Structures are given as C-alpha cells and as structure tokens.
Amino acid sequence: MISYPALTTDFEHESLEPAAVPLEADQICHALHLSQGISQPEQQWQVYLNALALGAVQTWLADRTPHLHVAPTHTPGDTRPINPMTASCLLDVGTFKLCILATGTLIDSVVSIPKATLEMFEAVPHLYVLVQVNEEQEECVVYGYLQQNSLMQHQSELLATEEEWAYEIPLSWVESDPDRLLLYLECLEPNTMMRILPQVETQPQTRVFGETQALTHLVQTATEQVINVGQWLQDQLDQTARELAWVLLPSLMPAAAMRSGNDEFTNVLQALGRGGLDIAPQARGAYHDLRWEGGAMRLYVVIWPLPAGETDAPEWALLSILGPQPGTPLPPGVGFQVYDADQMLVERTLTADSGAHYLYAQVIGTWDEQFWVTIQLPNQGAMQLPPFAFQP
Amino acid sequence: MILVPPKLFSPVVPYQVPSNTPMAPMEVPSHYWRLVRIDATSRLNSVPLPSAKAFLKHQVVDVQSRSDAGANVVGYPMADGLLQAHLAQLIPPSEDSSAPSISLAEGCLRCYISHQVEAACRQLEVRFGHEHGFSRHDLFPYVLDESYPLYPVHDRAEGGYQSLTADILASFDPSRASLSTWVTRRVRHHRDLNRFLLEHGVYLVSDWAILNDTTPKQLRRIFAEFHRLSPSEIQSAVDLLQSYHAVYRRDRILHRQSGGASSCLPPTPEQLQRMVQQLPAYHPLQQHSHEILGQLQAIATYLRQYRIHMRGGMASMESLDRPEVGATVTALPMSPLEADADEGVSEFLQFYRQQLQQCLDHAISEVIEQRVQRLQRRKHNTAPQFLKALYLFHCRGQSMGAIATAVGLDQQYQVSRLLKLKELRADIRRRLLQLLCDRIRAKAKLYASPERLSQLDHHLEIVLDEQIGQLIDAAEAEASTAQTQTPASLLTQRLCRHLENRGDIQ
Numbered sequence: 001m002i003s004y005p006a007l008t009t010d011f012e013h014e015s016l017e018p019a020a021v022p023l024e025a026d027q028i029c030h031a032l033h034l035s036q037g038i039s040q041p042e043q044q045w046q047v048y049l050n051a052l053a054l055g056a057v058q059t060w061l062a063d064r065t066p067h068l069h070v071a072p073t074h075t076p077g078d079t080r081p082i083n084p085m086t087a088s089c090l091l092d093v094g095t096f097k098l099c100i101l102a103t104g105t106l107i108d109s110v111v112s113i114p115k116a117t118l119e120m121f122e123a124v125p126h127l128y129v130l131v132q133v134n135e136e137q138e139e140c141v142v143y144g145y146l147q148q149n150s151l152m153q154h155q156s157e158l159l160a161t162e163e164e165w166a167y168e169i170p171l172s173w174v175e176s177d178p179d180r181l182l183l184y185l186e187c188l189e190p191n192t193m194m195r196i197l198p199q200v201e202t203q204p205q206t207r208v209f210g211e212t213q214a215l216t217h218l219v220q221t222a223t224e225q226v227i228n229v230g231q232w233l234q235d236q237l238d239q240t241a242r243e244l245a246w247v248l249l250p251s252l253m254p255a256a257a258m259r260s261g262n263d264e265f266t267n268v269l270q271a272l273g274r275g276g277l278d279i280a281p282q283a284r285g286a287y288h289d290l291r292w293e294g295g296a297m298r299l300y301v302v303i304w305p306l307p308a309g310e311t312d313a314p315e316w317a318l319l320s321i322l323g324p325q326p327g328t329p330l331p332p333g334v335g336f337q338v339y340d341a342d343q344m345l346v347e348r349t350l351t352a353d354s355g356a357h358y359l360y361a362q363v364i365g366t367w368d369e370q371f372w373v374t375i376q377l378p379n380q381g382a383m384q385l386p387p388f389a390f391q392p
Numbered sequence: 393m394i395l396v397p398p399k400l401f402s403p404v405v406p407y408q409v410p411s412n413t414p415m416a417p418m419e420v421p422s423h424y425w426r427l428v429r430i431d432a433t434s435r436l437n438s439v440p441l442p443s444a445k446a447f448l449k450h451q452v453v454d455v456q457s458r459s460d461a462g463a464n465v466v467g468y469p470m471a472d473g474l475l476q477a478h479l480a481q482l483i484p485p486s487e488d489s490s491a492p493s494i495s496l497a498e499g500c501l502r503c504y505i506s507h508q509v510e511a512a513c514r515q516l517e518v519r520f521g522h523e524h525g526f527s528r529h530d531l532f533p534y535v536l537d538e539s540y541p542l543y544p545v546h547d548r549a550e551g552g553y554q555s556l557t558a559d560i561l562a563s564f565d566p567s568r569a570s571l572s573t574w575v576t577r578r579v580r581h582h583r584d585l586n587r588f589l590l591e592h593g594v595y596l597v598s599d600w601a602i603l604n605d606t607t608p609k610q611l612r613r614i615f616a617e618f619h620r621l622s623p624s625e626i627q628s629a630v631d632l633l634q635s636y637h638a639v640y641r642r643d644r645i646l647h648r649q650s651g652g653a654s655s656c657l658p659p660t661p662e663q664l665q666r667m668v669q670q671l672p673a674y675h676p677l678q679q680h681s682h683e684i685l686g687q688l689q690a691i692a693t694y695l696r697q698y699r700i701h702m703r704g705g706m707a708s709m710e711s712l713d714r715p716e717v718g719a720t721v722t723a724l725p726m727s728p729l730e731a732d733a734d735e736g737v738s739e740f741l742q743f744y745r746q747q748l749q750q751c752l753d754h755a756i757s758e759v760i761e762q763r764v765q766r767l768q769r770r771k772h773n774t775a776p777q778f779l780k781a782l783y784l785f786h787c788r789g790q791s792m793g794a795i796a797t798a799v800g801l802d803q804q805y806q807v808s809r810l811l812k813l814k815e816l817r818a819d820i821r822r823r824l825l826q827l828l829c830d831r832i833r834a835k836a837k838l839y840a841s842p843e844r845l846s847q848l849d850h851h852l853e854i855v856l857d858e859q860i861g862q863l864i865d866a867a868e869a870e871a872s873t874a875q876t877q878t879p880a881s882l883l884t885q886r887l888c889r890h891l892e893n894r895g896d897i898q
Contacts, residue, residue: 002687036649049605
C-alpha cells in the first residue's frame with residue numbers, strides 16, 4: 001500500500017492559458033475514432049492524444065499562418081508501411097515535415113520522441129513540436145519546438161536512454177518559443193535545418209525500407225572527390241586539386257619575404273593580420289579561379305595546423321578568402337558559405353554599398369573533419385566545390 | 393454530495409507539542425468562539441457565541457494548569473494544535489445520541505474552521521480574483537454554508553444536509569496535516585466552487601485527468617526520484633495505475649464517443665470493482681479493496697505535487713496591462729556568431745530604417761485584417777469587440793478591466809484571450825520580416841539560417857519596442873500627443889494610427 005503524502009497548501013489551481021487552442025468537435029471525434037483502431041491498450045491513449053494535438057496544430061497554423069499549406073503526412077488510404085503511433089503525429093507544413101509530440105496534463109521533465117521518426121528515412125522530420133493536450137478541457141497549448149539537427153547533436157546521449165518505442169529527451173532541449181517556430185516555417189527553407197541522416201541500425205528487426213536511400217547517401221559521400229589540403233604543408237597539391245587547376249602559393253616564410261612582398265595575396269593576409277586574424281607562420285595557401293557568364297573571381301584557401309593545446313584532438317584551420325581576379329572588381333551579390341558534414345557554419349555576401357574588396361571566413365575543425373565551400377553567384381546560381389580535408 | 397475519501401483515519405489524536413511551548417493564562421482567541429457565516433443577504437458576519445467563549449476560557453486554564461512548570465510566559469497565544477487536540481477530545485462520540493445539542497467543544501472547532509474557510513477564499517481572491525473578475529464574496533456562498541444555530545457533526549439523518557465545515561471536521565486526520573491546511577485543501581477542492589472558478593478561467597485539473605495522462609514509466613521515475621518512495625510502494629502504485637488505465641481510460645473513450653461530457657468524473661463503484669479485478673493476485677488492495685479510491689487519490693496527489701514543482705520551474709507571468717513597459721528590453725541577445733555577423737545585421741537594419749515604417753504599416757494592416765476575417769468566420773463574430781478592445785488598449789491606454797466593461801465582457805482574462813497581444817506582435821514582426829525581404833532581393837541571403845533569422849527577429853523586436861524619442865526627431869516627438877504617461881513604442885504608434893484610420897470602430 002502506498003503511504004499517504006503529507007499535504008501542503010501550494011496552489012494547485014491555474015489560469016487557463018489565453019493562448020490555448022480550442023479543439024473542434026470533429027477533431028475530437030476523429031481522434032476518438034482513430035484510437036479505437038489501436039489494439040495495444042497502452043498505445044491507445046497516446047494515439048488519442050497525438051491525434052488531438054495534430055488537430056490543434058492545424059488549427060493554430062490556420063489562424064497564424066493561413067498562407068502555408070498544411071496537411072497530415074499520412075492519410076487513411078496511405079499504404080506505406082508505418083507504425084500507427086508515428087503516423088498519427090506527422091504533419092506536412094509547406095515544404096517542412098513536422099512531428100507533433102503530445103503530452104497530457106502531467107508536466108514532466110522528459111519528453112518522448114518516437115524512435116521510428118529517426119529510423120525511417122521518410123519519417124525524419126525537420127522539426128519536432130511539443131504540444132500539451134488538456135483532454136478534459138478540450139484545448140491544447142503549443143509549448144515549443146526542437147530542430148532535428150539540434151537533436152542529432154545530442155545523438156550519443158539519445159541512444160543511451162533508448163527504450164521500447166521511444167527515446168526520452170530532457171524538456172530543456174525544447175525551445176519554448178512557438179512564435180519563433182512560425183517565423184522559421186514562413187521565412188526559411190527546409191534545407192537550412194538540414195536533416196542529419198541518423199546512423200542506420202544493423203539489427204535485422206529494425207531494417208526498414210528507408211535504408212536504401214541512407215546507404216546511397218553514405219556511398220556518395222565516401223567516393224566523393226576530396227582535396228587534401230594537408231599536403232600543401234609539404235609543398236604538394238594532390239591529384240584532385242591539380243585536376244581542378246588549383247595553384248599553390250609559396251610559403252609565407254621567411255617573414256621578411258612577407259613584409260616586402262607586393263603580391264596581392266600577401267597584401268590581403270597582412271590586412272587580415274592587422275585586423276586581428278591570427279595566421280600561423282607555417283600556413284600554406286592556394287587559389288582557384290572561377291569564371292561564370294557574368295564575370296570572374298578568385299577563391300583563396302589558406303590552411304594551417306593548430307597547436308594541440310587544451311583539447312585532446314589536434315585541430316586545423318581553414319581560411320577562405322573570396323576576391324577579384326586582378327583587374328576586375330568583385331561584383332555585388334557574390335558570396336560563399338562554408339559547411340561541415342552537418343550544417344552551414346558561416347556565410348558571407350558582398351553587398352552593394354559595403355566597399356569591401358574581399359570576403360573572408362575562418363573555420364576550425366579536428367583532423368577528421370572536412371569542410372565544404374559553396375560559392376554564391378549574383379545570378380542566384382551556385383558553385384559547389386569538393387570538400388577540403390586535412391590529412392598531412 | 394461532498395466527496396471524501398473513505399474514512400480510514402483513526403480518531404483524533406492529540407498533538408505532541410514540545411513541552412516548552414509558551415502559553416498565555418487568560419488569552420481566549422476569538423477564532424474559536426466567533427462563527428464566520430454569511431447571512432440571508434450574502435453578507436459576511438462574525439457571530440459571537442458567548443457560551444463558547446466562556447467554555448473556552450475554562451478550557452484554556454485547564455490546559456494551562458496541566459502544562460510543564462517552566463512553560464508559563466505571560467502574553468503568548470496558545471499553540472493552535474494543542475488547543476484543537478484538546479477540544480477534539482471533548483467531543484462526545486457518535487454513539488452517545490443522548491447529547492441533545494452540539495457540544496461546546498465542537499462548536500469552538502467549527503468556529504475556527506469557519507475562519508479558515510474565509511481565509512482560503514481570501515487567498516483565492518488575492519491570487520486570481522483581479523485578473524479573473526471575482527471577489528471572495530462570490531466564493532463565500534459555496535463554502536460558508538454553516539447553519540446557525542449549529543447542527544452537531546454526528547446528528548445526521550440519512551440524506552440530511554451537512555455543512556462543509558462539519559464535514560471537514562468529521563474527516564480531519566491530524567497525522568496528515570494541520571487543521572488549517574486540511575480546511576484550505578477541502579475548500580479548494582470543493583466541487584461547486586470549482587465550477588464557479590472554471591467559469592472565470594481558473595482551472596483545477598482533476599485527479600482522474602492526471603492519472604489518465606501519466607504512463608507507468610513516468611510514475612516509476614517520479615515516485616523513485618522525486619518522492620523517494622520504497623520499491624514495494626512504487627510497484628503497488630504502478631500495478632494500480634495500470635488497472636486504472638485498463639478500466640477508466642477505455643471507458644472514457646467510449647463515453648466521449650457517445651457524446652459524454654468532457655469533465656473527468658470520479659470512478660464509479662462499479663469501475664472501482666473492475667479495477668480491483670484487474671489487479672494482480674498479490675496486490676495489497678486485494679485484501680483492502682475499499683481503500684482503492686483513497687490509494688488512487690494518493691497517487692494523484694503525489695503527481696500533483698510533482699506537477700506544481702515542475703510548473704514552478706517553468707512559470708513566467710507577464711504583466712498584461714502594459715506589456716511593452718513591462719517587458720525588459722535587455723542588451724542585444726548575443727548568439728555565438730562572429731562579430732562580423734552582428735555587423736551585417738545592424739548594417740541591414742540601418743539601411744532599412746527608412747523602409748521600416750512603410751513595411752510596418754503594411755504588416756499591421758495585413759495581420760489585423762487576417763485576424764478580423766478569422767473572427768468573422770467564427771460562430772460568434774467577435775471582430776467588432778476585438779477592434780474596439782485593440783483600440784482602447786493602444787490608443788487610449790485603458791486597463792484590461794476597463795476594456796472588459798467597455799466591450800461587454802465579464803472578465804479581464806477574456807480580454808486577454810480575445811486580443812492575444814503577444815501573438816499579434818509576433819505575427820506583425822514576422823510579416824514585417826517577409827515584406828522587408830521581398831523588397832530587396834540581395835538581402836534575401838540574410839534569412840538563410842535559423843540563427844541569422846532569430847537574430848534579426850530579436851533586433852526587430854527591440855527596434856519596434858524602442859521608445860519613440862530615440863527613433864525619430866525630437867520635434868516630431870513633441871508633436872505627437874502621448875495619451876499615456878509613458879511614451880508609446882513605434883509599434884503602438886503605428887498600430888494606433890491604423891486603427892484610427894479604419895472606419896469600423898464604434
């Protein structure tokens with residue numbers, strides 16, 4: 001028998017949430033009907049809450065962002081094999097895929113994420129949206145959201161808590177700002193929340209049809225051409241760089257040569273150095289000329305290893321500089337982005353009134369990390385370069 | 393019928409009060425001989441009971457004389473718990489039906505309880521009354537239902553009326569809480585009182601809803617980590633929760649499908665019976681099945697306490713009357729982007745400040761129109777009320793309470809619900825960002841990442857909330873007549889201009 005709790009006079013009453021979304025009678029009806037079809041009793045209530053939450057989010061979006069197209073990902077006639085628990089919480093909003101996480105009246109410090117949304121390629125959402133369902137009062141509150149790539153940054157912690165059909169994550173990972181979610185849905189492209197493909201399970205029982213796509217992606221990245229900038233430290237260009245007509249620049253040492261040099265590259269580096277950028281003396285650089293129908297420009301890439309200090313893993317720095325080819329100015333609207341394997345790290349664009357002649361950005365990573373640079377052209381086109389790796 | 397758990401409690405046991413508790417020789421606290429009640433006109437009275445007072449004086453002396461020698465300190469009031477325990481002992485047991493009228497000891501306790509009932513109502517008023525439009529006087533009729541003269545607790549014909557106060561006394565168990573705590577809880581959980589509160593936007597989630605929404609896994613974790621119950625208690629609770637789910641949740645879905653009401657009712661005896669049947673054979677409740685309701689309520693109370701703890705960590709009450717003044721506009725939020733990113737953002741904003749007002753006016757107009765159309769399509773068209781309330785708030789600087797009266801709503805919180813100001817401002821900002829983006833294509837890349845977009849939104853929020861004097865010329869500031877004490881923000885000023893230019897606000 002359970003011992004009776006000591007009683008307190010803490011206030012148990014709450015104000016009804018003004019921002020709560022009321023549930024419509026037909027939404028409740030549909031949710032009840034859906035749950036009736038669930039044979040597993042433990043899942044029945046969760047599916048009921050999921051369906052209520054899904055309906056509430058649709059109402060909420062219709063109110064706040066009426067121009068976005070919103071529809072459940074899975075309709076009754078859908079023949080794609082998917083767990084009904086997961087199917088009841090997926091929503092397409094514009095070009096985004098959302099997964100609705102429904103909780104009830106118990107405010108808890110952990111939130112459950114359905115495993116299937118991370119194991120099935122087609123079900124991987126861009127955003128998880130946490131909704132508190134008050135079934136008794138027939139209303140819901142949109143609490144906040146979690147980006148899928150943010151979730152995957154904690155991937156190792158995630159697997160440690162796996163159990164049954166869901167992972168559990170701390171509530172603190174969820175951003176409690178539903179207005180911000182609306183902002184993203186209306187103003188961003190889904191690829192800015194690039195979905196990270198999760199590690200594919202190897203146990204047979206979890207093999208699902210999405211695996212082929214996941215494998216294809218892995219194969220592609222494995223055989224992609226890579227420029228090994230580590231070889232530049234030995235005064236060499238690897239085959240990929242040579243084939244793409246990269247030009248290796250002479251060493252920056254001795255320092256005397258750097259000070260007296262009037263070549264463009266050293267001028268730029270000196271300016272950056274005066275601006276506070278700390279470039280190691282043993283850094284090496286190379287450049288690559290780019291040409292498109294509107295003009296030409298030059299991409300410099302400077303690399304150097306970082307002294308192994310506080311961190312265990314040694315690191316390297318990649319400095320990208322986008323500048324004009326001698327004689328022609330850099331047109332406004334050009335820019336570049338630097339990505340690592342997961343997401344965009346940095347972005348630079350030349351504006352009409354900025355007066356700058358160069359755009360630059362520096363990133364740092366461990367020796368097993370690669371970086372991708374994409375050039376933005378003023379005509380909205382883009383050039384994707386092979387990734388840079390550091391394997392001296 | 394007043395809901396009480398089955399009477400498991402042992403008879404009233406005197407408190408073990410520390411022996412050096414000071415007591416006053418002649419102090420007779422009026423809480424124990426004045427009865428708080430409402431009269432026929434619903435006015436609050438405090439009725440003196442002289443016989444109770446005399447009785448009490450005698451009792452205090454009696455208790456005093458039995459205390460330890462070193463404890464007498466003149467001027468200190470007697471410890472409540474000691475006096476209550478003493479009085480409780482003096483109430484004749486229910487078997488003694490020869491007692492013609494209520495015992496004086498019981499009368500004293502019921503006086504005390506009536507004061508606590510009044511205090512509980514006052515607390516609810518302090519916490520919720522202003523925002524939700526009620527006073528303690530609205531609550532009194534539900535819970536201050538004591539008759540005068542008092543009927544004894546034990547004098548109860550089948551189906552006869554028993555006041556809440558009497559019921560509280562009958563159910564009190566000192567091992568669970570002090571009497572004042574018990575009274576407060578009984579008042580707050582009073583069924584009809586809560587129906588009134590719900591009508592005014594104050595909600596008490598039911599035990600049964602909490603039990604519905606808790607999984608066995610959650611229960612295990614919360615009971616182990618937060619409440620630190622023993623493994624056998626936890627297992628007992630989990631088994632009980634599962635059998636509750638198997639019966640109550642399944643019934644509820646069927647009940648709701650056939651159009652049943654949404655409020656969760658307590659389980660019926662028949663449901664409780666079925667739950668017992670679902671329990672494993674070894675479960676302790678198999679031997680004490682009459683305690684199942686109390687045990688379920690105990691689980692719910694534990695979960696409720698956890699819920700309050702969690703809510704306390706998440707709560708943030710915004711001032712509703714003047715959110716722009718109330719909002720703390722702190723330093724620019726620094727996200728971990730390089731310094732250049734910040735430059736790019738402020739450069740963007742500077743470049744578009746002249747465009748800002750135009751785009752802002754468009755955004756305001758569109759968002760308000762969108763909201764009006766949504767409201768017009770609803771069953772009760774609240775669009776005219778919405779516009780009027782919005783106007784009174786931004787252009788006349790009226791309080792939520794005054795606006796409620798002006799637009800024909802009962803309570804302040806209904807105005808908050810109607811206006812949804814925080815959402816309105818977020819929608820305007822969002823539309824503004826889209827319009828600014830459309831205007832100048834080259835800037836479109838600034839919206840490419842969530843981090844950059846968030847930063848822009850933050851900056852915009854600050855720009856729109858900025859005091860006017862910082863944003864436009866001093867001359868212009870003098871020309872604009874501020875209706876309120878504090879200068880209005882840019883957003884308020886433009887919103888007001890838009891509303892005044894509409895033709896359709898009465």
